Amino acid sequence: MDKKVFLVTGGAGFLGSHLCDLIIGKGHNVICMDNLLTGDIQNVEHLFGNESFKFIKHDVTEFIHVRDTVDYILHFASPASPIDYLKLPIQTLKVGSLGTHKVLGLAKEKRARLLLASTSEVYGDPDIHPQPETYWGNVNPVGPRGVYDEAKRFAEAMTMAYHRYHQVDTRIVRIFNTYGPRMRLNDGRALPAFVSQALSGEDITVFGDGSQTRSFCYVSDLIEGIYSLLMSDETEPVNIGNPAEITIKQFAEEVISITGTSSKIVYKSLPEDDPKVRQPDISRAKTLLGWEPKVDRAEGLKRTIDYFKNKLGI
Ligand code: UDP
Secondary structure, three states: OOOEEEEEEOOOOOOHHHHHHHHOOOOOOEEEEEEEOOOOHOOOOHOOOOOOEEEEEOOOOOOOOOOOOOOEEEEEEEEEEEEHHHOOHHHHHHHHHHHHHHHHHHHHHOEEEEEEEHHHHHOOOOOOEEEEEOOOOOOOOOOOOOOHHHHHHHHHHHHHHHHHHOOOEEEEEEEEEEOOOOOOOOOHHHHHHHHHHHHOOEEEEEEOOOOOOOOOOHHHHHHHHHHOOOOOOOOOEEEEEOEEEEEEEEEEHHHHHHHHOOOEEEOOOOOOOOOOOOEEHHHHHHHHOOOOOOOOHHHHHHHHHHHHHHHHHO
């Protein structure tokens, strides 16, 4: 087999670490780069000692030097939960802008193919539902989420500019809400919050009246979709996510039912600019990649809750 070298930025994060596993499992080499700002070395600890795996602690907003050949770059470095990017607004803007510039420069130098991890946040609080890739979005640039949304919008523009002007081989994935093992328990997202509250018998905090919707994709489905996109010829953005839409209140009720907790739902104020609806239109992924998600929420939630129980020693 032709063994390739993959650089994964944000490789110690939730999605990055699952990508490292998938790539190593396919018999390739991985250089995992992370400054561990929101990533966790424990996510890749099991890969240390594997001769196909190398870890470099580095902030990708600074010049990136890699001595080896690099065939593929997966740019996943960024704070990615609302709590994280509210706490780290400047770092979030820098990694999306300066960091993306640096990895594109590296891709050009190494003649590597680069895949940018973009997000459904580029659609903002959408007034088209579900969201197809042709929708340009409804983003508040100066609101609290603007630091993430605009950084990723800039990152997409920069990626297309390097593609068109420097002929860098690029791919852009727009990632919708994803869950699974290795999410941080305290990252403030709905799922880890609900599960940790349910497991410790605390109140489940639903923001607003819980009528806002999301569509949650299990991590293994997402990672396979991303790998298919990387290996495809598609250079325009592609949505990857699970279209099974649910209200946040129903989602909290599912966690309550699966964990069997006696916790009750309490309602807290809705964060500013919290999107009212979100659901991916995955027609392009289906047609272009022959990909669609396989793991339903009942199964995905069970696996994720087992992971959190294990992590908490329950
Ligand atoms: N949410 C909630 N309670 C929490 C955390 C989040 O009700 O403890 C809501 C949040 O307001 C949003 C949805 O759950 O409407 C999904 O939030 P998450 O942070 O997971 O991701 P987002 O899709 O907002 O980026």
